[in-house]
Amino acid sequence: MTYRNPPTTPRKSATFDDYTLSEIRRAAATGIYDIRGAGAKRKLPHFDDLLFLGASISRYPLEGYRERCDTSVVLGSRHAKKPIELKIPITIAGMSFGSLSGPAKEALGRGATLSGTSTTTGDGGMTEEERGHSKQLVYQYLPSRYGMNLRDLRRADAIEVVVGQGAKPGGGGMLLGQKISDRVAEMRTLPKGIDQRSASRHPDWTGPDDLEIKILELREITDWEKPIYVKVGGARPYYDTALAVKAGADVVVVDGMQGGTAATQEVFIENVGQPTLACIRPAVQALQDLGMHRKVQLIVSGGIRNGADVAKALALGVDAVSIGTAALVALGDNDPRWEAEYNELGTTSGAYDDWHEGKDPAGITTQDPELMKRVDPIAAGRRLANYLKVMTLEAQTIARACGKNSLHNLEPEDLVALTIEAAAMAGVPLAGTNWIPGKNTL
């Protein structure tokens, strides 16, 4: 009998993991970077790393089902004659017609309206579906100005000047030829079937001083009626918030790197920008330093999934949150019922992110007339409304447990962090200590 040395288990590299190896092979085979939808997928410090303390001897709670906990919020009261009044502090983020199908846009409008909140256009202009079914519609003012026109500007309820997006701060839009149908092409004044790479900078202003003049123009055009939001990607949240306020914004929207996109380079999504959690306190600090906290409202987006995330964001000082990816999931995106078709596309439900290809089995990120029939705008809108209701109830449950009769009374003192990173980013103590990294010593 011969003795064999015990073999070692085959060991894969943590640096060159399976995904990395597959990406090297894909790049070598195709010669082009990977493009995909959605936001950062890497593990990041997030709201899961925060916990609420709840009531105790020093704080008493509110009765769960009896005592009122207000959820309403007013956006744009700084300068606008007609601010936006929302029943819940959760809005629907900007997503374009073009990247999304017409029925999907309609469903977003229906769901938001049922819930007493707003929805937002995107880089492709305003469609009748979403205007008609959205009681409160925010009209994005983007570098491309696709479909931008006076009539739609005046029938919007608010205007959002988009400077950047969390998935790609510094990047422009991208809509590849597969999704450029006749209708999309007409709205964007471009030939059918070509790749549309929207500009990353606005064509007629550069820098904060110009932005101030641009905002003045938009106010003059709309007779100072409409709130003007400024949306930035999570790059330099302190300075971007301060400069947006200086430029005259009524509302600042900060989108962290988990915020989704219809189509962007994977390398951009995963490596540019900051996590949502890291953006909130600097943005709030900027407002506080300027004496504008609660006067200019702050909306934060990027990876908001449930009522706990809403409550945590509000406790850190934001006025409202915005959801995009989660809203699409509520409509039916990545639903396991289409698993066989996801498999045919070389993926699986939950991982499907080739939204730019226009082959979405769920009929949401497509312009294919047959696929888009799979979205029933009424039923999908109802699901979105249900989901928004659950998120709101969850946030109220937490707020009452913390003794708050309004979601907006939640405060950083209600929170602790599970990790040093989250404690430093959120500016709350590490659980079990009074240590806020960067603020005091352990």
Place this chain on the structure above:
Amino acid sequence: MPATSKATRESHARVFDLDVQSLRELNQALHQLTPGSNETAWEVLNPKGNHSVAVGVDQPVSIDVRGSVGYYCGGMNSGSAITVHGSAGPGVGENMMAGSITVKGDASQYAGATGKGGLLVIEGNASSRCGISMKGIDIVVHGNIGHMSAFMAQSGNLVVLGDAGDALGDSIYEARLFVRGKVDSLGADCIVKEMRPEHLELLQGLLDRAGVTGVKPSEFKRYGSARTLYNFNIDNADAY
């Protein structure tokens, strides 16, 4: 508008003096115009570089601005005929939908940016990025235009009687560019194109609408998209 002499028309014009009245009052009054209004002639005195003069006007009135304006004069114009008797700051006629804007002097950067319709005439020179991202507007510049003009220009016509700066028509889509003088350089995917009879006819029409006389369409060269960047091809990466 009735065929009255200029002097008669102006004597009936509604006059706004920005030394006395606010910009807000001017724009609000213009926005309150309804179809068929008799107030078809407006005159703005002492603009003195104010921004956003006569923005978002959607009725077919004439507006004479007596002096120079700042940013975004006539922004999103949707039917009025604006004449700036002076020079215009950045973004004159930005996102114009319809109507016309004439600048008697020079124009700064981004003239006619993203314009979707109407006619913008600049009787002097225009600075950089003239016609950037234009989407159907017609622009006629009597003088020269600066660098990066017609960047990502999607549709419409840009006519330049003088010279064009560097990188004309960079990443251009379907807009047509007609330049009479020299072009310092062309941007990515912008090429000289054949001037066919239909282009000569189109150009003559544009010159006529802009009140240009003594200049023949045959003196111009036409530039447009080579369409090689319309769908991404890795072998074109160094063009970006």
